[in-house]
Amino acid sequence: MTEDKPSPIRPTDAEARAMAQELIRGARIAALAVLDPDSGAPHVTRIAFGLGGNNGWLTLVSDLSAHTKALRAAPRAGLLLGEAPTKGDPLAFPRLSVAVETRFVPHGTEEHAAHRAAWLTHHPKAQLYIDFADFTFVSFMPLSADLNGGFGKAYRLTPDDLSLT
Amino acid sequence: MTEDKPSPIRPTDAEARAMAQELIRGARIAALAVLDPDSGAPHVTRIAFGLGGNNGWLTLVSDLSAHTKALRAAPRAGLLLGEAPTKGDPLAFPRLSVAVETRFVPHGTEEHAAHRAAWLTHHPKAQLYIDFADFTFVSFMPLSADLNGGFGKAYRLTPDDLSLT
Numbered sequence: 001m002t003e004d005k006p007s008p009i010r011p012t013d014a015e016a017r018a019m020a021q022e023l024i025r026g027a028r029i030a031a032l033a034v035l036d037p038d039s040g041a042p043h044v045t046r047i048a049f050g051l052g053g054n055n056g057w058l059t060l061v062s063d064l065s066a067h068t069k070a071l072r073a074a075p076r077a078g079l080l081l082g083e084a085p086t087k088g089d090p091l092a093f094p095r096l097s098v099a100v101e102t103r104f105v106p107h108g109t110e111e112h113a114a115h116r117a118a119w120l121t122h123h124p125k126a127q128l129y130i131d132f133a134d135f136t137f138v139s140f141m142p143l144s145a146d147l148n149g150g151f152g153k154a155y156r157l158t159p160d161d162l163s164l165t
Numbered sequence: 166m167t168e169d170k171p172s173p174i175r176p177t178d179a180e181a182r183a184m185a186q187e188l189i190r191g192a193r194i195a196a197l198a199v200l201d202p203d204s205g206a207p208h209v210t211r212i213a214f215g216l217g218g219n220n221g222w223l224t225l226v227s228d229l230s231a232h233t234k235a236l237r238a239a240p241r242a243g244l245l246l247g248e249a250p251t252k253g254d255p256l257a258f259p260r261l262s263v264a265v266e267t268r269f270v271p272h273g274t275e276e277h278a279a280h281r282a283a284w285l286t287h288h289p290k291a292q293l294y295i296d297f298a299d300f301t302f303v304s305f306m307p308l309s310a311d312l313n314g315g316f317g318k319a320y321r322l323t324p325d326d327l328s329l330t
Contacts, residue, residue: 008229028255029249029255029256031196031198031209031245032209033196033198033207033208033209033243034198034207035207036243036264039241039264041241041242041243041264042198042199042200042207042208042209042241042242042243043198043207043243043262043264044196044197044198044207044209044243044244044245044262045245045260045262045311045313046245046247046249046255046256046260046313048256064173066262066311076204076205076206076207077206077207078198078201078206078207078208078209079209080196080209080210080211082211083248083249083251083255084194084211084248085251086248086250086251089290090193090194090211090213090248091194091211091213095210095211097208097209097210097231099201099204099206099208125254146210146231148210148211
């Protein structure tokens with residue numbers, strides 16, 4: 001049905017890259033899509049989000065959470081960045097859907113220490129639980145992204161487009 | 166690792182049901198998790214959300230959207246309802262992760278007419294495109310839900326718990 005239509009994807013330009021990078025830098029939370037290990041169906045939860053050492057994308061998760069168990073079973077995931085303001089049409093505001101590969105960052109490593117310091121500057125309340133053994137950083141490596149900048153403004157972005165400069 | 170710990174899930178009570186139903190009734194948008202038909206990986210986007218005829222859960226999607234193609238290929242999906250306010254700790258506010266079965270509602274049916282009337286009361290701007298042939302209602306049937314009412318307040322809810330009274 002859609003094969004006969006022109007592609008809705010616009011060519012990526014500097015404005016699209018800047019919009020995506022602003023969404024990444026500004027995000028304190030994200031929606032995380034994983035595969036439910038029992039049903040194989042998609043499952044979506046709200047997570048904390050932030051930048052760690054070397055501007056790597058991070059979350060900090062509890063071992064008790066369903067999404068943590070799901071990521072241990074299947075590391076491919078999806079992220080939605082860009083919250084809608086409470087006023088105005090929520091679908092008119094930009095958001096970024098990213099396909100990511102996830103990786104757990106072991107406690108006691110230099111990488112963990114760098115992420116810990118960076119995370120606390122943006123999520124100071126995490127001080128309460130960041131050192132618990134069952135709270136773990138998960139690193140996100142972006143594979144590709146769909147930027148929706150509002151109605152009719154769709155772009156497909158590469159990892160290079162998302163690289164924070 | 167988590168097998169030795171007590172379950173973090175609390176027994177469902179009237180307060181949990183009321184919180185979930187308030188999230189459902191108040192939602193104008195949702196995060197939708199689907200399976201990317203090319204990669205098989207989870208993918209998450211922002212969609213419009215609302216109640217249709219008989220209080221059924223609905224979205225209105227364009228055939229051009231990636232999530233629409235994904236749902237036509239695999240109808241199981243995940244929904245996240247409950248936006249975080251712009252002030253305060255976003256992880257302290259309640260949200261609902263729902264496993265759903267989706268179904269496309271054909272144009273020209275009585276069901277479509279009932280949903281159309283209900284949808285326009287809450288999404289009046291949809292008047293501009295609601296009758297386009299490539300915009301379709303997708304109905305969500307909830308299968309189970311995880312309510313996170315803030316730190317340490319986790320519940321597992323059934324479709325009966327979510328039934329709007």
